Structures are given as structure tokens and as C-alpha cells.
Amino acid sequence: MFDDFSINESLSGIGNKLAEWLDTLIVNLPNFILAVLVFSFFILAAKYIGRLMNNILRRKVSQDSIRQITVKVLKTVIILLGFFIALGLLNLDKVLTSVLAGAGVVGLAIGLALQGTLNNTFSGVILSFLPEIQIGDWVETNGFAGEVVEINLRNIVIKETDNNYVVIPNSKIIEEPFKNFSRTPRSRVSLDCGVAYSSNLETVQNLTLETIEELFPQRGNEEVEFMYKEFGDSSINFMVRFWTDVSRNRDILIARNKAIMAVKKAFDNNGITIPFPIRTIDFSNNLSLNKGKEDTES
Incomplete structure (x- = not known):
């Protein structure tokens, strides 16, 4: 009898809890729908604004890497802004604080684990905006010489005179000197x-x-x-x-x-000679093998 009472009480508690959740969901359903719509709007806005910015930069900037980096950063900022606004509409301020704190910890761990990769990424950002080296330039660096055909967030690609491609990490370009033949006419x-x-x-x-x-x-x-x-x-x-x-x-x-x-x-x-190396043998030495033999016989 006692066991049946405990089971009924437990089921009743679960039912009450589900009912509370359902009431909360119904009450917050408009905010949830609004948050989803806002976040979706920001995703679409990031897509079209990124496309618009890419078209604008295509007319203003000749370097592909600058356009790519600028568009990616702009789209990321817009999407993150929409995410935070959506959390605010759901009254999840504590969740937002936890997300930011967790992102900081995760970012620190990833930064320590990927030091080389992040170094190349930041070097790629610097190279993208560096006027001393651009796509199409002829450079000598790190023992290689060729035309720069690509600059991305990881490496720079050089096409050598033998038609082979050399991939050099961005950090090597930043840390080592390079000679650019195309910067001066x-x-x-x-x-x-x-x-x-x-x-x-x-x-x-x-x-x-x-x-x-x-x-x-x-x-x-x-x-x-x-x-x-x-x-x-x-x-x-x-x-x-x-x-x-x-x-x-x-x-x-x-x-x-x-x-x-x-x-x-x-x-x-005009009769001017460009000589090649010449070796002269001098036979003017008075010493003779025969003379030494004659002295011995006498």
C-alpha cells in the first residue's frame, strides 16, 4: 500500500513539473519564436551583407586575401551579434555570461594547443594588408623565388620558374626577409x-x-x-x-x-680581346739533369 502511494506521489510530482515546464514554454513561446526569427534574420543578413561587401571590395581592392578576411570577419561579427540578442530575448542573461566565460576558457585552451596555427593565421592577416607583397608579385624568400599566386590565412603559395608550386607558412614570410622585384618598375x-x-x-x-x-x-x-x-x-x-x-x-x-x-x-x-685564363710554363731554369750527371762522372 505504501509503495503504491509513493509511486503515485512520484508520478504526480513529475506531472506537476511537466505542467510547469509546459506553462513556461507557452508563456515564453512568443519570445522563443522571436529569438529564432531574430537569429535567422542575422544569419541571412550576414550572408547578404558579406556578399555586398565582397562586391564593393572587389572594385576597390585588388588582393583576394584582403577581401576574404574582411568578409569572414564581418559575417562572424554579425552572427555573434544576432546570437547575443536572441539570448537576451529569452532572458538568458546568466546563460550568456556562462557562454562568454566558457568561450574564454575554450579560447585559451585552443590558443595554447594551436600556437603555430594561430601564428600563421595572424601572420596571414598581416600579409593580407601588407602592401609590400601582393598576389602577382615576384618575390625571393626562404630560398625560393617565384610569383605569388595565393595568400590565405595559413600560407603563401609561390609558383617558381619550373612551374612548380611552393607552399610557405605565413610566419616564415613575416619572420624572414624577402625581396620583391615587382614593387619597383x-x-x-x-x-x-x-x-x-x-x-x-x-x-x-x-x-x-x-x-x-x-x-x-x-x-x-x-x-x-x-x-x-x-x-x-x-x-x-x-x-x-x-x-x-x-x-x-x-x-x-x-x-x-x-x-x-x-x-x-x-x-x-674593335679588336678588343676578352682573355681566358692562361697558364705559362717557364723553361728558363739553368738547372739540368745532365749537368748533375756530368759532375758525378768527373
Whole structure:
């Protein structure tokens, strides 16, 4: 009899609790529906506002990584704002506080576990807004050289001259120096050469300057520079420097190739020799093996 009474009392308590929950749900149902509608509205707003911002940035910003990062951050902020407003409509202020506290703890744990990944992510944000390196630039960094084809939140992708792609973590680009050929329209190219000791040095200098200036017209304050450097083993060596259009390393190689052919042709036409290393054997030593043998016999 006692057991039946306990069971009935328990069932009655459960029924009362369910009834209270149902009453609470009915009372708060308008707020719940409103919260769902508000949160859904913010999700849709984030989608369309992100699309609108992407179109605007596409006309204003040429770098894809900047557009991607800006749109993602904007959409995330809008969705989080809608989430917090929805919690406020449900009178879940304590839940909101707990969510923020839990997010801080989880964020700290994730930050400690993913230090390298987060370092690359923040480096990617910096690279995206860094004007010194952009998509399409020709750079040399970390022992690699090529065209920048992608900058994302994890790495930078470079296409080398052999048509292979190199993926470099963003943190490596930030921490290591890099050389960007595309940031300046013109660069100075150096060419080393040598002439025979019998050459007229003034003639060599004038002829070289005329040849390079004709092949590579200088602009503004630019000029072709010629300087003898040293007395080499078989030649007097000099260096000539000139300015030309350069946007990648290949342009330097092409300019140097043209300069070598033009200077060689000019030297050949004027009887100027570019010597190659020569080794001379001197037989003027008076010592003789026969002389030593004669001394022994006497």
C-alpha cells in the first residue's frame, strides 16, 4: 500500500513539473519564436551583407586575401551579434555570461594547443594588408623565388620558374626577409667582364658605355656606370651597371644576356680581346739533369 502511494506521489510530482515546464514554454513561446526569427534574420543578413561587401571590395581592392578576411570577419561579427540578442530575448542573461566565460576558457585552451596555427593565421592577416607583397608579385624568400599566386590565412603559395608550386607558412614570410622585384618598375643590373692587359683602357671604357647606353636608354637621373675593379690573373676586370625595366628575376637575366652579346660584338669589331685564363710554363731554369750527371762522372 505504501509503495503504491509513493509511486503515485512520484508520478504526480513529475506531472506537476511537466505542467510547469509546459506553462513556461507557452508563456515564453512568443519570445522563443522571436529569438529564432531574430537569429535567422542575422544569419541571412550576414550572408547578404558579406556578399555586398565582397562586391564593393572587389572594385576597390585588388588582393583576394584582403577581401576574404574582411568578409569572414564581418559575417562572424554579425552572427555573434544576432546570437547575443536572441539570448537576451529569452532572458538568458546568466546563460550568456556562462557562454562568454566558457568561450574564454575554450579560447585559451585552443590558443595554447594551436600556437603555430594561430601564428600563421595572424601572420596571414598581416600579409593580407601588407602592401609590400601582393598576389602577382615576384618575390625571393626562404630560398625560393617565384610569383605569388595565393595568400590565405595559413600560407603563401609561390609558383617558381619550373612551374612548380611552393607552399610557405605565413610566419616564415613575416619572420624572414624577402625581396620583391615587382614593387619597383626599374632596377639596376650589374655585369662583370675583363679585357686583355694590352687593351687601351680608355677605349674599352668609352666603347662599353656607348654600347650599353644605346641598348638600354637611361631615364631621369639614371646613368650607366663603368668601373675597373682589379688586375686579374689574365685580365683587367671591370664592372658596368645600368638601369632597365625589371618586374621579376627573369627580366634581369634577359637584360644581362643582351648586354653580354652587345659588348662582345662591340669588342670583336674593335679588336678588343676578352682573355681566358692562361697558364705559362717557364723553361728558363739553368738547372739540368745532365749537368748533375756530368759532375758525378768527373
